[in-house]
Amino acid sequence: MLNPFRQHLIDANESYFSHMRFALRQCGRLFTAACCLMLHALLPFILTHTASYLIDKINHDLEEKRSRKPQ
Structure with missing residues (x-):
């Protein structure tokens, strides 16, 4: 079994840095x-x-990301 850190990245179908970039972009938008x-x-x-x-x-980006996620 993978650790939760890696499992989330696999579930999201993202690398560590692409996940970080997306999360930080949304964080910046929420702060703004x-x-x-x-x-x-x-x-x-x-x-x-x-x-x-x-x-x-933010909602649009999350919905778009969800629709691209492999089932």
């Missing part, structure tokens, strides 16, 4: 969305759709 939401909470007239756009982009 959180900052936009914080600013929007203070000043409701700015960044009215930015966080929603970023979250939709």
